[in-house]
Amino acid sequence: MHLIVAEKNISARRIAEILGEGKKITENRDAGVSTYSFGDITTVGLRGHVVEIDFEPGYGNWRSEEFTPRSLIDAKTIKVPTEKKIVTLLQKLAKKADRVTIATDFDTEGELIGKEAFELIRAVNAKVPVDRARFSAITKGELQHAFANTTELDFALAAAGEARQSIDLMWGASLTRFISLAARRGGQNILSVGRVQSPTLGMIVDREKEIEAFVPEKYWQLGLDTEKSGETIEARHTHGRFHDKAEAEGARDRTKEPLLVTDVKEGTKQDRAPSPFDTTTYIVAAARLGFSAANAMRIAEDLYMNGFISYPRTDNTVYPATLDITGILKTLQGSPFKKDVEWIQKNHRPVPTRGKKLTTDHPPIHPTGAATREQLGDDVFKIYELVLRRFLATLAPDATWKTMKILFVAGGEEYTTTGGQLVEPGWHTVYPFSEAKEVILPAFSTGEKLPVKKVTLDEKETQPPARYTQSKLIQRMEELGLGTKSTRHEVIAKLVSRKYVEGNPLRPTLVGRVVTESLEQHADTVTRPDMTQTIEAHMQLIKESKRTREDVIKESREMLHAAFDQLEANEQVIGDDIRNRTAEEMNLGKCPVCGGMLAIKHMRGNTQFIGCSHYPDCTFNIGLPMAQWGFAIRTDEVCDKHQLNFVRLVRKGARPWDIGCPLCHHISSNKESLSEIPSMTPALAENILAHHIYTVAELTRSVPEELAKRLSIPAADAARLVTEAGTMLEKLRRRSECRKFLRDRLIPRKGRSYAKIMESLKGQGITELAGLAHAEPEALKAAGIGEAEAGQVLADAKTVYYGQVLRGMGIPAVSLKKYLAAGFTSPDAFCELKPETLSERTGMSLSTVQKHVAMVCKALDKPAPKKVPKNQTEKGRKELLTIKGLTQPIAEKLILAGVTDGKSLLAADLKAIAKGTGIPEQKIRDFQTLFKKKKDIIQL
Numbered sequence: 001m002h003l004i005v006a007e008k009n010i011s012a013r014r015i016a017e018i019l020g021e022g023k024k025i026t027e028n029r030d031a032g033v034s035t036y037s038f039g040d041i042t043t044v045g046l047r048g049h050v051v052e053i054d055f056e057p058g059y060g061n062w063r064s065e066e067f068t069p070r071s072l073i074d075a076k077t078i079k080v081p082t083e084k085k086i087v088t089l090l091q092k093l094a095k096k097a098d099r100v101t102i103a104t105d106f107d108t109e110g111e112l113i114g115k116e117a118f119e120l121i122r123a124v125n126a127k128v129p130v131d132r133a134r135f136s137a138i139t140k141g142e143l144q145h146a147f148a149n150t151t152e153l154d155f156a157l158a159a160a161g162e163a164r165q166s167i168d169l170m171w172g173a174s175l176t177r178f179i180s181l182a183a184r185r186g187g188q189n190i191l192s193v194g195r196v197q198s199p200t201l202g203m204i205v206d207r208e209k210e211i212e213a214f215v216p217e218k219y220w221q222l223g224l225d226t227e228k229s230g231e232t233i234e235a236r237h238t239h240g241r242f243h244d245k246a247e248a249e250g251a252r253d254r255t256k257e258p259l260l261v262t263d264v265k266e267g268t269k270q271d272r273a274p275s276p277f278d279t280t281t282y283i284v285a286a287a288r289l290g291f292s293a294a295n296a297m298r299i300a301e302d303l304y305m306n307g308f309i310s311y312p313r314t315d316n317t318v319y320p321a322t323l324d325i326t327g328i329l330k331t332l333q334g335s336p337f338k339k340d341v342e343w344i345q346k347n348h349r350p351v352p353t354r355g356k357k358l359t360t361d362h363p364p365i366h367p368t369g370a371a372t373r374e375q376l377g378d379d380v381f382k383i384y385e386l387v388l389r390r391f392l393a394t395l396a397p398d399a400t401w402k403t404m405k406i407l408f409v410a411g412g413e414e415y416t417t418t419g420g421q422l423v424e425p426g427w428h429t430v431y432p433f434s435e436a437k438e439v440i441l442p443a444f445s446t447g448e449k450l451p452v453k454k455v456t457l458d459e460k461e462t463q464p465p466a467r468y469t470q471s472k473l474i475q476r477m478e479e480l481g482l483g484t485k486s487t488r489h490e491v492i493a494k495l496v497s498r499k500y501v502e503g504n505p506l507r508p509t510l511v512g513r514v515v516t517e518s519l520e521q522h523a524d525t526v527t528r529p530d531m532t533q534t535i536e537a538h539m540q541l542i543k544e545s546k547r548t549r550e551d552v553i554k555e556s557r558e559m560l561h562a563a564f565d566q567l568e569a570n571e572q573v574i575g576d577d578i579r580n581r582t583a584e585e586m587n588l589g590k591c592p593v594c595g596g597m598l599a600i601k602h603m604r605g606n607t608q609f610i611g612c613s614h615y616p617d618c619t620f621n622i623g624l625p626m627a628q629w630g631f632a633i634r635t636d637e638v639c640d641k642h643q644l645n646f647v648r649l650v651r652k653g654a655r656p657w658d659i660g661c662p663l664c665h666h667i668s669s670n671k672e673s674l675s676e677i678p679s680m681t682p683a684l685a686e687n688i689l690a691h692h693i694y695t696v697a698e699l700t701r702s703v704p705e706e707l708a709k710r711l712s713i714p715a716a717d718a719a720r721l722v723t724e725a726g727t728m729l730e731k732l733r734r735r736s737e738c739r740k741f742l743r744d745r746l747i748p749r750k751g752r753s754y755a756k757i758m759e760s761l762k763g764q765g766i767t768e769l770a771g772l773a774h775a776e777p778e779a780l781k782a783a784g785i786g787e788a789e790a791g792q793v794l795a796d797a798k799t800v801y802y803g804q805v806l807r808g809m810g811i812p813a814v815s816l817k818k819y820l821a822a823g824f825t826s827p828d829a830f831c832e833l834k835p836e837t838l839s840e841r842t843g844m845s846l847s848t849v850q851k852h853v854a855m856v857c858k859a860l861d862k863p864a865p866k867k868v869p870k871n872q873t874e875k876g877r878k879e880l881l882t883i884k885g886l887t888q889p890i891a892e893k894l895i896l897a898g899v900t901d902g903k904s905l906l907a908a909d910l911k912a913i914a915k916g917t918g919i920p921e922q923k924i925r926d927f928q929t930l931f932k933k934k935k936d937i938i939q940l
């Protein structure tokens with residue numbers, strides 16, 4: 001068997017489809033992993049890296065005395081499988097293979113992924129020949145060429161990737177651990193530091209400081225409007241910016257009619273067609289269409305995997321001579337851009353444009369297949385169109401502009417205006433994404449006199465440098481050699497997810513800034529780009545086999561040790577500094593009760609709440625959902641009413657949950673329960689809020705006499721309020737128990753909201769377990785719960801609820817278990833069934849059962865079951881079974897609920913029986929009617 005190993009499942013499938021064209025392709029699934037076979041060939045996809053490097057066991061404990069953060073620098077690393085199922089399958093296939101071809105992506109990362117696969121294969125099959133296929137697009141031509149010309153794995157290239165992995169792990173783990181421990185932060189609150197991440201953050205922080213330090217200067221601009229052939233023409237003073245107001249005003253006042261044309265200059269300007277896309281210029285162009293860097297890369301990778309564009313991670317801006325441009329154009333004729341393609345075929349420039357960077361790994365990004373909007377969806381199609389049109393533009397002729405510059409003089413003051421007209425649109429014909437705009441001026445001649453319609457003097461201010469947008473930052477990172485074409489957008493996404501930066505354009509958060517400044521002060525190698533640049537240069541030397549991986553890692557270790565010398569000497573200062581300056585980031589504003597500072601508190605075990613700085617003197621607090629629902633942070637927005645910062649819950653991979661003003665939220669989420677207290681009037685509700693009582697629980701804790709004084713209400717009213725609050729609190733406890741019960745049982749699923757389910761059940765009067773235990777399946781169905789699930793939930797509810805009731809009546813837990821296991825969930829059964837039956841079905845002794853029956857019936861205030869002769873029971877059952885539609889199982893249920901014959905059926909309390917048996921009320925009423933009719937007939 002010839003095994004082909006691709007980087008991802010989707011590329012494995014595409015490779016099989018293309019290489020096996022015309023043959024039958026069989027997809028097999030083994031433990032959830034697909035393989036694709038045709039003839040003697042099988043393809044399998046990895047999931048990128050299927051192993052990762054980690055420290056040897058023992059380094060996991062952050063507080064270990066032995067393994068300090070610095071010890072991570074020299075710690076030995078191991079490779080651990082991260083995708084066990086794929087690893088197992090790969091090795092199983094490798095044992096059977098007589099040839100293996102590695103067909104992962106063609107770059108450093110792909111080479112390393114290929115080498116990882118190679119090592120896994122070698123571990124189980126020492127002899128199988130392994131070769132490497134390299135291609136830049138998943139298209140027929142590229143693949144056929146690559147598989148006909150396979151080469152060896154490039155171990156030097158893979159070694160560069162491995163060195164990067166080791167160095168990133170060593171820097172990231174040791175520094176993150178050091179800084180987090182120094183600042184006493186753990187769990188979700190750690191402060192991450194990274195080799196590329198920290199210098200990038202440093203740039204954003206530097207820019208913010210420049211903006212803050214910027215002092216705007218006033219300046220004035222002078223312009224005038226004139227008119228020619230009915231058209232208004234704007235001209236500006238040739239002086240440009242005036243920094244002296246008086247000077248500008250003088251020039252304005254001297255500007256008098258007529259406006260004399262002193263010179264007309266006409267010329268032409270060549271407008272070169274754009275050069276081919278590399279990753280960075282592509283990201284910048286996509287950003288203009290509104291795509292974030294990460295999104296643009298995700299879509300491009302998707303298009304690549306599906307064979308529509310070439311590999312999107314490339315530094316190359318020159319098409320290689322081997323690129324079949326004519327062939328590509330022919331393919332693109334099948335796209336919705338047929339007309340543009342044909343225009344290029346007729347009007348193309350002699351040679352395509354070229355950019356400044358020439359590399360040999362991949363061609364610039366270009367289209368490789370025809371796709372339609374229906375196939376791709378709007379967003380992906382937009383990107384496809386961008387890449388396709390850019391490709392066409394690089395083949396199109398340059399554009400030509402006719403330019404015009406007019407000079408005027410008015411009262412001795414000089415003015416000018418310029419115009420531009422596209423006379424040869426060239427590449428603009430096929431590429432509408434550039435910003436060039438035409439300004440067409442009418443014809444002017446020297447000596448011509450024109451009117452001055454208006455003179456305007458605008459006061460303006462110099463602007464601070466702009467914050468980085470994502471695409472600007474990526475360009476700047478590239479200039480500085482920070483990261484690689486594959487990682488830059490990921491680094492930015494990480495800074496955002498770690499809450500070091502926010503917004504677009506990007507600005508640093510307080511933590512981002514504090515961490516950067518601390519590192520800058522004590523170990524600036526970590527935040528300056530130089531260190532990272534040096535390492536990138538070393539990577540290049542490894543690729544060229546001029547240095548070894550071990551050698552480069554060793555040098556990096558030394559750099560890091562030097563940084564730790566400084567850091568460890570200042571540990572106390574760094575920790576205090578970060579802690580003092582970041583405490584502020586959790587402050588929300590004044591405590592409504594005592595005026596202290598309210599702040600978000602994160603405790604151990606995922607608990608978080610908002611508390612007051614005057615605790616324990618002030619116990620005011622606002623509960624927050626557990627941190628697994630989202631880590632609470634402060635936002636910049638402030639409540640108009642309470643002057644408190646808003647709170648947001650953020651969770652990785654989930655949309656943030658905005659709580660808004662915590663006090664508004666607190667008041668509104670307690671409003672309903674407070675209003676349910678019987679003696680609560682709207683006026684009283686206002687009154688307690690005004691006195692900073694927000695919850696039912698706070699009312700129950702109040703001493704009635706003090707409460708009366710505080711609220712200025714009669715003592716008796718206050719006492720009643722406290723008692724009623726106690727009852728309400730118990731009700732709330734039961735409601736929350738019911739919510740938890742449902743939450744534990746309903747599997748979370750997309751499009752299913754607990755809040756909606758609870759709301760619907762509440763609308764049907766079901767808020768507590770007791771209600772749920774007696775609910776109809778229809779009620780749950782109405783709330784959006786499926787039939788099978790509803791049945792299970794109701795059965796569980798009965799068991800749990802009646803279990804609680806029976807426990808409350810004094811049945812010991814052990815016995816209770818036996819009753820429930822035998823299917824006796826209702827306390828009523830104890831008073832209606834014979835103790836002998838209970839004893840027989842549960843296996844407990846008759847005397848024990850009788851004791852329990854006595855306890856339950858006493859609690860229910862019902863007589864213990866009468867002894868009913870057996871033949872009478874049988875007679876009753878037969879009587880019930882004569883009713884049409886009343887089947888054996890229904891009869892059993894009715895008997896269990898105390899309806900033992902026709903007579904007791906007619907006398908039954910419909911509601912109670914329906915609840916006890918789960919048979920709808922209407923159905924029981926029908927049985928009653930049918931039985932009555934029958935009885936009447938017999939009596940006739």
Ligand SMILES: [Zn+2]
Pocket residue numbers: 591592593594595596597612613614618619620
């Ligand atoms: Zn307080």
Ligand SMILES: [Zn+2]
Pocket residue numbers: 639640641642643644661662663664665
């Ligand atoms: Zn508020």
